[in-house]
Structures are given as structure tokens and as C-alpha cells.
Amino acid sequence: MSYQIAVLAGDGIGPEVMAQARKVLAAAEQRFELNIEYSEYDIGGIAIDNHGCPLPKETLAGCEAADAILFGSVGGPKWEGLPPDSQPERGALLPLRAHFGLFCNLRPAKLHEGLEHLSPLRADISARGFDVVCVRELTGGIYFGKPKGRQGEGEAEEAFDTMRYSRKEIRRIATIAFETARGRRGKVTSVDKANVLACSVLWREVVEEVAKEFPDVTLEHIYIDNATMQLLRRPDEFDVMLCSNLFGDIISDEIAMLTGSMGLLSSASMNESGFGLYEPAGGSAPDIAGKGIANPIAQILSAALMLRHSLKREDAAAAIERAVGKALSEGFLTGELATDAAAAKTTAEMGDFIARAVAEGI
Numbered sequence: 001m002s003y004q005i006a007v008l009a010g011d012g013i014g015p016e017v018m019a020q021a022r023k024v025l026a027a028a029e030q031r032f033e034l035n036i037e038y039s040e041y042d043i044g045g046i047a048i049d050n051h052g053c054p055l056p057k058e059t060l061a062g063c064e065a066a067d068a069i070l071f072g073s074v075g076g077p078k079w080e081g082l083p084p085d086s087q088p089e090r091g092a093l094l095p096l097r098a099h100f101g102l103f104c105n106l107r108p109a110k111l112h113e114g115l116e117h118l119s120p121l122r123a124d125i126s127a128r129g130f131d132v133v134c135v136r137e138l139t140g141g142i143y144f145g146k147p148k149g150r151q152g153e154g155e156a157e158e159a160f161d162t163m164r165y166s167r168k169e170i171r172r173i174a175t176i177a178f179e180t181a182r183g184r185r186g187k188v189t190s191v192d193k194a195n196v197l198a199c200s201v202l203w204r205e206v207v208e209e210v211a212k213e214f215p216d217v218t219l220e221h222i223y224i225d226n227a228t229m230q231l232l233r234r235p236d237e238f239d240v241m242l243c244s245n246l247f248g249d250i251i252s253d254e255i256a257m258l259t260g261s262m263g264l265l266s267s268a269s270m271n272e273s274g275f276g277l278y279e280p281a282g283g284s285a286p287d288i289a290g291k292g293i294a295n296p297i298a299q300i301l302s303a304a305l306m307l308r309h310s311l312k313r314e315d316a317a318a319a320i321e322r323a324v325g326k327a328l329s330e331g332f333l334t335g336e337l338a339t340d341a342a343a344a345k346t347t348a349e350m351g352d353f354i355a356r357a358v359a360e361g362i
């Protein structure tokens with residue numbers, strides 16, 4: 001069986017970390033006798049520069065023809081002055097998510113063995129460890145609600161966004177959260193702002209309905225403001241965090257950093273047919289782009305999620321995750337994690353280490 005993967009490295013650190021994911025995938029292909037073909041396409045800022053638009057037709061056609069999309073990141077200061085819908089994020093990433101109906105975003109974060117002391121959590125809390133999956137609704141809510149815009153003569157006097165959710169949208173993502181919890185520690189924490197927002201009141205109602213179909217799973221509700229605080233206080237008590245688009249965006253950066261770095265959090269975005277886009281949860285990191293110091297692990301773990309969810313190769317996915325665990329537990333760390341700057345590894349050295357560990361079959 002051969003697989004077609006559309007590779008969209010994008011901007012900033014995207015191409016640097018994507019090169020490492022490709023190395024690791026090559027090692028996995030050899031060891032597990034996978035047959036993967038890759039086609040590379042421009043997206044985001046690089047596509048604006050090369051084609052005059054952030055999501056060229058060829059890119060979309062390449063993605064449509066593929067079994068899965070491996071995505072880097074888009075955006076950066078160079079393109080910030082463009083009209084909003086021509087920018088990399090609103091003109092490419094969000095339309096891509098909408099086009100493929102990628103409503104289900106899974107962001108798994110766990111405190112890796114060997115990194116406990118590098119987490120910004122208080123030492124006694126990080127010693128307890130944690131392992132959380134953020135299940136984020138990705139194609140609805142305030143990021144997509146209409147109308148949205150600016151109003152006023154000349155310089156806008158006001159701007160507005162619309163938060164909107166249907167029962168169907170809430171039901172399908174809540175169902176995924178409960179199913180995910182069933183395969184884990186059996187607890188869903190639904191994050192909302194039901195003391196203020198009409199969408200959150202509906203969110204709670206529908207989540208309660210779905211919960212009745214999963215009597216073996218415990219459900220708790222929490223307001224977003226309290227959730228950000230409780231994650232710092234008792235992260236080990238969370239299992240699956242069910243979030244709307246906006247709240248999941250916020251929570252996912254927090255859980256990434258609790259594990260030590262934004263460069264560790266992978267993600268899978270899937271539609272109702274199981275088609276997926278796999279990308280690091282962080283962005284293009286313009287502050288470190290081009291320096292060869294970005295952590296490629298989020299991209300490498302996203303490739304592992306692609307192997308698991310789209311290619312159904314649990315063996316190869318698990319091997320990559322073990323290889324990442326080996327690097328971290330042996331203190332093989334990129335600069336943002338290394339306590340001894342002189343011992344920090346480059347992006348490429350990390351990719352080489354993990355690829356070798358996959359090839360050697362740890």
C-alpha cells in the first residue's frame with residue numbers, strides 16, 4: 001500500500017522543523033516498510049511571495065489528491081500589513097481547515113520523563129506529572145462566525161466578530177471528547193464561559209446530553225478563566241479538556257508550555273471521514289526562525305499522529321514517540337529547554353538523534 005502526503009512547510013521555522021520530520025519519517029518508512037510519496041506545496045507567506053495568494057489552487061488540489069496533509073506553520077511580520085483575508089492565517093490556514101471540514105483538533109500534552117524540572121510549574125506540582133488531551137472544535141465559533149468586520153467612515157470606529165455554534169457542531173466534537181476519554185482515564189472537563197456567553201450555555205446543554213450516552217465517563221464543567229488557573233494548580237486532575245475554537249487555542253498554548261516548551265505540542269485536525277491535517281500547535285516563531293535552534297519535536301510528533309490516525313500505522317507512530325521520549329529522558333535538548341546553553345542541540349541534531357533512534361528500533 002502506498003500513501004500520498006501533501007507537505008506544506010510554510011513560513012518561519014516551518015521548513016526547518018519539517019526537514020526533521022521528513023528525516024524521521026524516512027527512518028520509519030525503512031524500518032516499517034512503508035511506502036510514502038511526498039508532494040511539496042507553497043502555503044501562507046511563501047505562497048504570497050511566489051504566487052500572489054496565500055492558498056494557491058495547486059496547493060489545494062495537491063491536498064485534495066493526498067491521503068493526509070503534513071503542515072508546518074504560516075505567518076510572520078512580513079505579511080502582517082496585508083488585508084486580513086489575504087494574510088497567511090486568515091487567507092490560508094483557516095480556509096484550509098474549513099475546506100476539508102477539519103472540525104476535530106486533538107492536542108495531546110504530557111510532561112515527559114526527564115523534563116519535570118523544566119516545566120514552569122511549581123516543583124511539587126510538576127513532580128505529580130500530567131497527561132492531558134485538548135479536544136478543540138476547529139471550524140466553528142468566533143473564528144468563523146459571520147458577520148465579522150469593521151465599521152465606520154475611513155478609519156474604522158468599531159470592529160466586530162460573531163461567536164456562533166450549532167447543536168450539531170457541539171454534539172460531534174463533544175462525542176469525540178467522550179470517546180477519547182473512554183480510551184484514557186475516563187474524565188471530560190468541558191471548558192466554557194456559560195456565566196456570560198449564549199454559545200457557552202448551549203455548549204453546556206449539548207455536552208450534558210452527550211454525557212448521558214457515556215455513563216462510564218465523568219463530566220465536569222469549568223469556566224475558561226478558572227481553567228487557565230487550575231491548570232497551573234492541579235494539572236494532573238485533567239484528562240480530556242473539551243474546548244470551543246477560541247478557548248482551545250488559548251488552553252493549548254498553556255498546556256504546551258506546562259510541558260516545558262511550545263515546541264513540544266503536536267496536533268491532529270480531522271474531518272468526519274477521518275481525513276487529517278497534522279501540524280505543530282505553535283506558530284512560525286519569527287523570533288527564532290533561520291537560526292537552526294527551533295525544537296522540531298512538535299512537528300515530528302505531528303508526523304507520528306499522521307501515521308496513527310491517517311495511515312493507521314500504530315507501530316511506526318509508537319516507535320517515533322518512543323524515540324522522542326528517549327531524546328528527552330537522556331537530556332538531549334534544544335536551546336529553549338537546555339539549562340546548559342553550551343550543551344543545547346540544534347534543530348538538525350535533534351532530527352538526526354530521533355531518526356537514528358527510530359532506525360535502531362528502541
Ligand SMILES: NC(=O)C1=CN([C@@H]2O[C@H](COP(=O)(O)OP(=O)(O)OC[C@H]3O[C@@H](n4cnc5c(N)ncnc54)[C@H](O)[C@@H]3O)[C@@H](O)[C@H]2O)C=CC1
Nearest residue numbers: 073074075076089262263282283284285287288294295336
Ligand atoms: N498553525 C499556524 O500556522 C500558526 C501560526 N501562527 C502565526 O505564527 C506567527 C508567530 O506567532 P506567535 O504568536 O509568535 O506564536 P509562536 O507559536 O510562533 O511563538 C510563540 C513563542 O514560542 C516559541 N516557539 C514556538 N515554536 C517553537 C519551537 N518549535 N521551538 C522553540 N520555540 C518555539 C517562539 O520562539 C515564541 O517565543 C504569527 O504570524 C501567527 O499568526 C501562530 C500560531 C499557529
Ligand SMILES: CC(C)CC(=O)C(=O)O
Nearest residue numbers: 089090093249252281282
Ligand atoms: C491562525 C490561528 C488560529 C492558529 C492557531 O493559533 C492555532 O491553531 O493554534
Ligand SMILES: [Mg+2]
Nearest residue numbers: 249250253281
Ligand atoms: Mg494557537
